Amino acid sequence: MSYATIMVHVGIDDGCDARIRVASGLGERFHATLIGIAAWGPRPPFAAEGMVVDFGPSESETAAMQAELGRLGARFRATLGATNRPVEWRAALDFPVEVVARAARAADLVVVGAGPQPDDSFRALDPGSVVLRAGRPVLTVPAGVDALVPSRVMIAWKDTREARRALADALPFLHEADRVIAVEVCPDGGEDAAQENLDDLARHLARHRIALAAGITMHADGAAGDALIRVAGEERIDLVVAGGYGHSRLGEWIFGGATRDLLARAPVCCLLSH
Known part of the structure; x- marks a missing residue:
């Protein structure tokens, strides 16, 4: 692909x-x-x-x-x-x-x-x-970015249709990457389920000859988007892969918090699929 x-x-x-x-x-x-x-x-x-x-x-x-x-x-x-x-x-x-x-x-x-x-x-x-x-x-x-070498890619995982679509859509980038990590922001008590999701994700990627270097589950003290942007900075990520969540209400698009934050404030390129 x-x-x-x-x-x-x-x-x-x-x-x-x-x-x-x-x-x-x-x-x-x-x-x-x-x-x-x-x-x-x-x-x-x-x-x-x-x-x-x-x-x-x-x-x-x-x-x-x-x-x-x-x-x-x-x-x-x-x-x-x-x-x-x-x-x-x-x-x-x-x-x-x-x-x-x-x-x-x-x-x-x-x-x-x-x-x-x-x-x-x-x-x-x-x-x-x-x-x-x-x-x-x-x-x-984002403004100020004039090149994308997808060496370090972060998958912002959530067990949804949109995230699965984004993962499939990003396979060409993932094959080019030197390091792929996945992050799931989970609620208190959701650590085991989140880890199971990431373990499945690692097995799925391995069958595509892509190694998942790290699967990170974390709690967000504030907004999930802030947590994802912070990890992207700490891990020196080149590309974030995420589902795009939203719906139309009275002719206006209403976005989920993480999607809104990535669109507005992510300092790196994001691949979003809906």
Whole structure:
């Protein structure tokens, strides 16, 4: 198993060029086709005096939006530089989450930014929504990270469907790693069950010719996300693998605490699957 196609979101955030370099490096590592993708959403309809008004963009506005997307495409190719790998560019006049979630059907791995995003709902991409909608593993890249060599990988384990999906999706990274550890944050009295989970995980990975160097069960004095981020720092982790937990409520995505913390504050790349 490998990643044959890697898709990277090209946006207006400060970390965009570094994220492209991360995706490019992974493309070299996995001999993958690289797809750059960008989008700009039009103004939505609005209600006025009991009527729905939808002017849509004017011809000049549409031309300006398309020109800006073209500049992002040129930026994508310039940041990549010369390459022998297949490269594609995709752009659309629609909201970024919609475009990336749809286009994810063409990718094995989707690379997006992490942390605070620009306050522009028409051009900025919400990474959490992509995790929950793409149906593909999503690699979140925090600002300041411009390379990913997955030597030390941490599996944030929880005995759920999402964590199992993330583990399977991360196998190409796990095969590349020099050291793999697993961490389960458990409640008081849950140590035995957590250790049994990690023992099963170790046996499963061994059958994939992956050695689990350490299985750690721990209690979190505060939030589970804080504990995971702390261990990642102590173990000098390059990549965290975790399930992405959330649901939609009244049109907004509500995330579990650990997922929210990893999306917002993890200083390293995270592979999240839902």
